Amino acid sequence: MHYYSFNIGDYASHTRHLTLLEDLAYRRLLDLYYLHEQPLNECSTTVARLINMRDNVEEVAAILVEFFDHEEGVGYINPRADAEIEKFKSKQEAASRAGKASAQRRLNMRSTVVQPTNNHKPITNNQETKRERFAPPSVSEVAEYIKEKSYSVDAQQFVDFYSAKGWVVGSSKMKDWKAAVRTWENRNRKDQPANEWRLNAI
Numbered sequence: 001m002h003y004y005s006f007n008i009g010d011y012a013s014h015t016r017h018l019t020l021l022e023d024l025a026y027r028r029l030l031d032l033y034y035l036h037e038q039p040l041n042e043c044s045t046t047v048a049r050l051i052n053m054r055d056n057v058e059e060v061a062a063i064l065v066e067f068f069d070h071e072e073g074v075g076y077i078n079p080r081a082d083a084e085i086e087k088f089k090s091k092q093e094a095a096s097r098a099g100k101a102s103a104q105r106r107l108n109m110r111s112t113v114v115q116p117t118n119n120h121k122p123i124t125n126n127q128e129t130k131r132e133r134f135a136p137p138s139v140s141e142v143a144e145y146i147k148e149k150s151y152s153v154d155a156q157q158f159v160d161f162y163s164a165k166g167w168v169v170g171s172s173k174m175k176d177w178k179a180a181v182r183t184w185e186n187r188n189r190k191d192q193p194a195n196e197w198r199l200n201a202i
Contacts, residue, residue, distance in 0.1 A: 001034045001088055004081075021059045025051065029063060030081065037085050039075030040068065047076070136167050137177050145178060151185040158184060 028051035044061035068076035143155035167174045
């Protein structure tokens with residue numbers, strides 16, 4: 001801990017009998033205890049060195065005996081300081097849990113919000129490239145399709161006719177040449193002259 005609560009009145013009532021050096025030793029021992037959050041070394045000489053009071057081992061030992069409990073193999077503990085440390089840790093853990101829960105709630109809210117769309121945005125180049133573009137067929141492709149369907153349409157005549165028109169049907173760019181072949185076939189079956197064919201856009 002780098003911070004702990006200090007009750008001036010309570011401290012004064014318990015330490016009025018201490019000499020100046022004893023009072024200094026006690027304050028430094030408390031600081032050391034809270035900082036490392038663990039029992040003090042069993043050797044008073046070592047503890048005196050840690051708080052920079054090497055020449056005052058007697059005063060340090062007196063404070064350890066009066067204000068700390070000695071546990072063999074563990075060191076000097078201060079029950080009141082331990083309670084403050086435990087309280088501090090509990091607050092830290094609660095704050096950490098609350099922070100994580102808040103972050104999770106914000107994440108959940110972001111993941112469930114439906115982003116509004118703007119239907120008036122212009123189509124981007126990327127969107128255009130995803131559309132299938134009409135590719136004029138070759139004579140052999142048309143012939144193969146006619147053979148597959150057992151049509152009587154002349155493949156060369158069909159390709160020449162629409163190539164001259166820029167592959168336009170009616171007033172629109174052709175989208176499906178196979179549909180146009182089927183239309184030609186239907187017209188042929190009705191024995192209509194080729195120059196009277198009027199095909200609708202597919």
